[in-house]
Amino acid sequence: MTIRKIITLPARKLRAVSEPVAAIDEDIKTLAADMLETMYAAPGIGLAAIQVGVAKRLLVVDVVRSEEEPPNPMVIINPEILWKSDEKAVYKEGCLSIPEVAEEIERPSKVRVKYQDLDGKEQEIEADGLLAVCLQHEIDHLNGVLFIDYLSKLKKAMIINKFVKSAKRAKREGKDSGDSAGKEPERSA
Numbered sequence: 001m002t003i004r005k006i007i008t009l010p011a012r013k014l015r016a017v018s019e020p021v022a023a024i025d026e027d028i029k030t031l032a033a034d035m036l037e038t039m040y041a042a043p044g045i046g047l048a049a050i051q052v053g054v055a056k057r058l059l060v061v062d063v064v065r066s067e068e069e070p071p072n073p074m075v076i077i078n079p080e081i082l083w084k085s086d087e088k089a090v091y092k093e094g095c096l097s098i099p100e101v102a103e104e105i106e107r108p109s110k111v112r113v114k115y116q117d118l119d120g121k122e123q124e125i126e127a128d129g130l131l132a133v134c135l136q137h138e139i140d141h142l143n144g145v146l147f148i149d150y151l152s153k154l155k156k157a158m159i160i161n162k163f164v165k166s167a168k169r170a171k172r173e174g175k176d177s178g179d180s181a182g183k184e185p186e187r188s189a
C-alpha cells in the first residue's frame with residue numbers, strides 16, 4: 001500500500017465530475033487500499049478518489065477514529081443517494097483538500113445510499129450523524145462540489161483567494177504547493 005498525494009485547492013481537478021467505476025479490477029482494489037492508508041495517515045474520516053487525482057466514483061470512509069474502537073473502513077463504489085431527510089443538521093466540516101479550514105455546514109441529517117462494495121455487491125445503508133455528513137461530503141467530491149460551495153459567496157471567495165495566494169507564493173519560492181504539513185482540523189474528509 002502506498003500513501004498517495006492529496007491534491008488541494010486551488011487544483012482545478014477537484015472540480016472534475018468523476019466517472020463511474022466500470023469494473024472492480026486490481027487497479028481499483030489497489031486504489032481503494034492506497035486511499036484508506038492515505039486517509040488514515042492524513043488523518044481524515046473520508047477521502048474521494050478525485051482527491052488523489054483519480055476521477056472515478058470511489059470513496060473511502062471511517063468515522064470511528066477513536067482509540068478504543070476498532071477501525072471500520074468502508075469502500076464505497078458508485079454511490080447514489082436514494083433519499084435525504086427533510087430534517088437538517090449542522091456540522092463543522094473540514095476537507096483534506098482544503099487544509100486548515102473548518103466551517104459549519106447544514107445538510108440533511110439522514111441519507112439512504114446505494115453503492116457497490118469491493119466485491120461488486122450492491123449494498124444499501126441508512127446513515128445519520130457524522131456518517132451521513134461524511135457520505136454527503138464525499139459524494140459531493142465525485143460531482144466536483146466542495147463544502148465551501150455552501151458558504152456565502154464572500155466567505156468562499158476569501159478561502160479560495162487564500163489558497164490561490166499561497167500556491168503563487170509556493171511557486172515563487174519553488175516549493176511544492178500541494179504540501180500541507182500543517183495541522184488538519186480534527187475531522188477532515
Ligand code: NI
Pocket residue numbers: 094095096097137141188189
Ligand atoms: Ni473533502
